[in-house]
Amino acid sequence: MGRIIFDTAATLNGWIADEHDSLSWLFAVPGGEVPDPELLPSTAAVMVEGRTTYEWVLRESDILAHPEKWQEFHGARPTFVFTHQELPVPEGADIRFVSGSVEEALPAIRAAAGDDDIWVVGGGDLAGQFFDAGVLDELAVSIAPVTLTGGAPLFPRRVESDRLRLESVTAIGQFARLRYSVAATVRSS
Structure with missing residues (x-):
């Protein structure tokens, strides 16, 4: 069984999107438009995202009009989108909508x-739901040299240091790459 990894980019002050759910701040960073392959989890066969992330990706790259752009980032991997709404699907994309809990x-x-x-x-709250369910194995964050005044927080949960173990720190271009393993919770009976 593979690992479940929350892998994202964030600002120095902990935001993954601005107040308008935009990642334009990320694409302005050298290396942010076309990420270094070391910044992406190459072992992932499936992607999971929330409705806001999915809709932003569709809008930002005009993917419904240019479905070939979906493959540039997502490839042929199945993508599960958590939503309670009916959403469009780019031609040729393997999108699987889910509306229940993690x-x-x-x-x-x-x-x-x-x-x-x-x-x-993404987003951070969806990753937090995987954490709450006790199934998140790794948290990887590429910190960009940007600060924002607000937006979507990286991980809107309180997580104590006994749950995270620093595995690596790497400088990749303008990004500081941090990888933490997530300790399983001990469930009492």
Whole structure:
């Protein structure tokens, strides 16, 4: 069984999107428009994202009019989108909409991934739901040299240091890459 990884970019002060759910701040950073392959989880067979992230990706790259752009980032990987709304699907994309909890959707997500990893792309609250369910294995953050005054927080949960173990710190271009393993919770009976 593969790992579940929340891998994202964030500002120095902990935002993953600005007040308008935009990542334009990220694309303005040298290396942000076309990320270094070292900044992406290459072992992920499945991607997971929330409605806001999905809609932003569709809008930002005009993917419905240019469906080939979907493949540039997502490739042929199945992408699970958590939403309660009916949303458009780019031609040729393997999109699977789910509306329940992480626990309810996890068997289908794991089945699609097989023995490979699952990449939770965004947002932070969705990644937090995987953490709350006790199934998040890794938190990887590429910190950009940008600060914002508000927006979507990186990980809107309180997580104590006993749950995170620093695995690596790497400088990749203008980004500081931090990888933490997430310790499993001990459930009492």
